[in-house]
Amino acid sequence: MHSTTQSPKPGAVWVDEPFEPDCARNTLLVRFPWTLSWRIHVSSGYTGLVSQLLQNIEDILGKNPPLDFLRIIEQEEEQGPTRRKIHVFIELRQCSAAKSQAIRHAIHMTGKWAERLCPRCGDKLMTVNPFDEDTCEMTPELIAFLKTRSGPFRSRTIEICLPCLQLEWEASHPFGFVEESGVDASQEEDEDCDEATDGDEPWDAACPAEENESGEDCADAINDDAPPDEVQNSAVEQAVKAAIFKAADIDLLEKTCSTATRDQSSRAKALISSLRETEPDKPLTPIPDDWRSVCDDLDARFPNFKDVTEFLRSQFALSDIGDRVIRSAPVLLVGEPGIGKTEYLHQLAEAVAGEFIAINIGNSQTNSTLAGSERYWSNSHQGRLFDALVFGTVANPIIMLDEIDKAGGQYDKYKPLSALHQLLEPRQARNFYDLSVPEIKFDASHILWVASANDLDMIEKPIVDRFTVFGVEKPTPAQMTAVVNNIYRRFLAEHPSGAYFDSEIRPDTMALLCAHPPRKVRKLVEGAFGFAAREARNYLLPEDIRDSEKNKRHTIGFVR
Template sequence: MQRDPFQLKLKFDSLETLSALMTRHQGDASDIADALAVFDPAQLAALGQSEASVSKELQARNKRLIDELRQRGPRRALALHPDALARLDELRARLPHFGEVIDELGDQVALAREARRPLRAQPLLLLGPPGVGKSYFCNQLADALGLPTHRLAMDNAQGSALLSGSATFWSNSQTGLVFKALAQGTHCSPLILLDELDKAPRDAQYDPLASLHGLLEPSTAQHFEDSSFGLQLDARFVLWVTTANTLEGLDAPLRSRFSVHAIPAPTREQARRIAVGVAQDVVAQSGLAMEVGPGVLDALAPLTPRQQRQSLERALARAVRHQRLSIQVEDLPASRPRLGENLRRPFGFVPV
């Protein structure tokens, strides 16, 4: 069968284009493999020469920041943990009710590794009632990926200054969380957790979510500028994770920027698995050769991950005080919820 020359030409051109892209990609593979510039050093140098309009206090602050960033340089690490995919699989086994979220991120981790580029994932919104382990999951996720974590409680956020900095006309102007995570951080993909997004106080003049519209769009995030320090930062690769109990109060344009995942309450068996992971973490961080006795995990299962950790830390201290090498049920705080109480209502973590 005779082939259309035009089709052959298109295929050839596509292959040539692909080959050229691969050649360029391989040519700067060392840059892709280890670090990414998050700001322009030339713009940083220019900042120190254009501060006549700011107060002496801000000039001194800016000089300290400029000196710090010059010393650190513009490049931030982009590599994920070498075993990130295997660690995500382990996390899925421990927190199966977050399976959809983990699978979505696992796909992006595999793509970033194969393409040898930074992780670029759609901002995540974890939707669910209090106590399903959303905040605990975010900490475990950052650990699995090998990313630094920065948390902002949105229920107390007054305006967008905590996220994107305060204006320089304020005498106490300060940079925001994004600046600290990127410019003063170590990685180009820090995990920024915005906890309880739906509880953010909304005010027409001081809306704490206003700056998110730009930060969650890659085209504008690439040129993010903190209100307190006029240095453009490349914030495209920040891993945004937010939690909420409801979508009420979040406008449609903001919601559309998120990949929304409804997190169900864990089953009894899933909750017990979570308790296993929490117990392993607590014992490992203690540095002691401590065992967890029979019945402890069942006693912990009705609690939230935070309550599990708090109970285990107190129980471990009590076991050490009594010179035992295992944590027993009697070491757990007496004030914890009893299993029988939780069995009489639909199972799930109790609210914090």
């Protein structure tokens, strides 16, 4: 059992910062050394859970999984003071649809289990009703202590880790008594419910079990005295879901597969079984509560993307006065290679904390990546879009299409971007279907599309017209200082050895790095840290910035 060294913030038992993330990280590195270059920042209680996920990834992709990106982080939820949610951002390199679906299922199950476990110790969480008389009689000191630590409860039930709460209570109250605003706990229990309704105390906490005149449970009735904002927020919370597909379409698919070939019927039955276990209604990811700070941070880290960030800031503001669901028109970033387009989109997705899927369209030769392949092919499979929405966790994932100007395909029918004609039009996207499963129509109108390209002229004009296009310029010398600092500090935050080095770059080293484009700076900085470590230095010098491309010899003809 571990004890936290951080003070909880008001209104919550745990803080947003994971509990002993270094302990979890070091334990995982011993078993999975290939995760060294990736960011895994979770509490020690999730070590076993994340270890199982990484083991599943190895079982599916091999001992050294071919990944282009992996990031595992956690976020506090409101359902209970100990409840967390694990977010997994992963980009697979040249992975089959079956393996991709298996990885997605493993991530989904990891997320579900994480919500049931204590991030501090890994024990299973316990659901309690802090207003229930039997519960209060069983652990009166702990319930009173929980109220002092968590503030007013918004729900009739919360999830807690009883052993951890017991340890915290014993550490805070060595003499076995609990004080709450100067009132003894036993005195609080003797107070009448009517007296507790005076003042500003939350209505549901004051009268938890009584019935009103109409016979309805007080906890389920509408409180006329409740602030308008609370009633409005409650209505919004119940409305942030979208129906992705119809259960009736599964019956149609089952009927169709009865007359199919043996191979087709086998694939269809497996798919039907998975669909029966999948919830058709998916939640819509909301905008971050601190969306203004998110935009300010993007401005500071990516100063040459100011116009893009300004556009996003207006989209967030529009959602903030509505249902707070994140929405945006499709965005296309155009600029020369290496200026940070892909990195900007990755960090945007990370800040939003929604589901993020990166697709390198430049490697695609047909439209099967997005729309699947025709059923008559022996190796027919669903596209990435079907898996992302039907088997995903949210209705509005962020899907990044990288290098769309390099998409191949000789004929209109097989062009990788042909599906975008329908997908980028919300009205048409509501009834999209995968070519391998035409019976299942799904709603793709909530997707947040972002794309990058180097040459706008290489993209069909009808596709370009469906995007909001931003030309991204190469960072100016003044802007490069912010870009280099961002890359440098990101290494310090994510690499296990980052704490060893100085928090700031020396001016002479900074000047040398600013002469290179952002993508190259990232490579140079990563190499420079290694050279400094060899010399047992905790700072970078100009001689650590070694450009290997300068030493390349390009010869034509005979080699001497």
